[in-house]
Amino acid sequence: MAASEISQRQQNLLRAFLLGYVLLVLVSIATGDPLVSLVVDVVFSVAIVVVGYLVLVNSDGQTLGVTTGVAFVGSGVAQAIGLVTGWPTAETTSNLLLLAGLGLYLYGRVRSR
Structure with missing residues (x-):
């Protein structure tokens, strides 16, 4: 998703x-x-879900954009689950999905240049 x-x-x-x-x-x-x-x-948690949604909306159905958006949304949802339940697995999942989303986003930015 380009800034433009x-x-x-x-x-x-x-x-x-x-x-x-x-x-x-x-x-x-x-x-x-x-x-x-x-x-x-x-x-x-809320912000990363919104970011994921914005990436999804602006992805035009491209696999990289959809995957990035889903990773961000999943991170936010896992973060919320971790906050409510205290499950370390949810918190770890949130961190891993956030890193995946950031990596995919940066890859997409570099690739589009």
Whole structure:
């Protein structure tokens, strides 16, 4: 998914969200507050599902885009399951799917140049 495929409004929303998320992470690190850490994890879970959805919508059915989007959505869902249940397997699955999604996304970016 190239940046040009996302509207300017979507880019601005993503930037604002990213800034807010980074600020939350910094507050979580600075304070060590478990509630803030939980909020960071929940926001990440939702955000990665949204990113996956955006990748899927903009994939035009191409296998790489669909696979990348599904990896991101799966990561967010696994993260949510891990938060609710505390299952280490769900948390590990979330991390692996996130790494797969990021790797596929970067591969697609490099390949498209």
